[in-house]
Amino acid sequence: MKEIRASMTESLIIVHGGGSFGHHLARRYRLREGYRDRSQILGLVRTRQSMTELNKIVLDSAIENYLPCVSLQPSAFIGMRNKRIERMDLSIIVNLLDLRMIPLLFGDVAFDEQLRFSILSGDQLTSRLATELSAEQAILAVDVDGVFDSDPKRSPKAKLMQKMTAEDVRMLIQRGGKKSQSPDVTGGMVGKLSEVLPAVEKGIRVMIVNGCVPGRVSEALKGRPTTGTVIEL
């Protein structure tokens, strides 16, 4: 939040994922597959409860840093269909931005027309919001320096790709999809790249930076060059 404050960004939406608050519960109760049986309801309740807790921590941190943030629960205004966003009412976000406030959204379990509920990831949400609102750029803060040609957590020779095009992304996704034994050569980045690709294809610059290294998010927000991966059409 300090990074965001430091960047003095004018018009901004923050989206956070589930991290340790959401993922293990979603996995344990198989929420990703949609509704299967009644036992998942407890999982849904607990996952939502846990995400509410995480959101409160993030919100408190934002407000401590004087950011005019208000939480906006994605599942209250977004409907899904077969795991994809089917409809969302952007009027409230637009109004918050008009008031120069910062909407704070998060990965959520949302209603799904087909599966009754499904996971709405922070990545899908970010990409769709960036696209629908014609954002200048979307910044993804991750725990590695960007997109590598192999998994940087396993291979010391992994090379950071500083610039990528939509075509590079498509190729990497295809390559990742083929290696069934190790489906994601980049260490979990293929899922993220698949989500942001539609935004890149609409002309939005996507930056993937290490959120754990001080300065990178704020430089990216200011539009300055920093270590990370820039993806452009």
Add this chain to the structure above:
Amino acid sequence: MKEIRASMTESLIIVHGGGSFGHHLARRYRLREGYRDRSQILGLVRTRQSMTELNKIVLDSAIENYLPCVSLQPSAFIGMRNKRIERMDLSIIVNLLDLRMIPLLFGDVAFDEQLRFSILSGDQLTSRLATELSAEQAILAVDVDGVFDSDPKRSPKAKLMQKMTAEDVRMLIQRGGKKSQSPDVTGGMVGKLSEVLPAVEKGIRVMIVNGCVPGRVSEALKGRPTTGTVIEL
């Protein structure tokens, strides 16, 4: 929450107000009047933050009592116009009820087409939800035994009105409105009654019971007679 659990109510929506978490902030920053100047933005942020905190407490208590509750942020799916609900997307609530879950809503600061933002009270929300979803009954838990003919906190002779019709309510509201020195003879009940009147007029039974006295809410939920005020067409 124990009361609700004990009642075993099948289809239920819970709405909580702002209490000490919302009201003083809303008053301090004059949020009720809508947008006037930039200083209110901090008030909006802090009120929302505070309501998020209260909502977390209520949610945790519900889940501890094995209620399948999920929070639903009203301002994320309800739009206002001049302090009144203008539109709301009920699909998510309907879907939660279909899954036999309990939507947990609360008084909120919502976007207002005319005033930029305004207060959406728990009472207005309850009345509208009951009306739009054709609820069997709406129960308002308050800190007095029901509607009295004078303020029970000031007058020891105040008499509880056990039954009221829509016509009685209209008369009481009119009487309350006239006494400008003491605008609300019933001790703050006129605002609530004005909000629930449209629901009563649509044939919904409204019960006002003391939420501080054990047993009353659960009896009311079960549809059994208990101390309180029943309002029917």
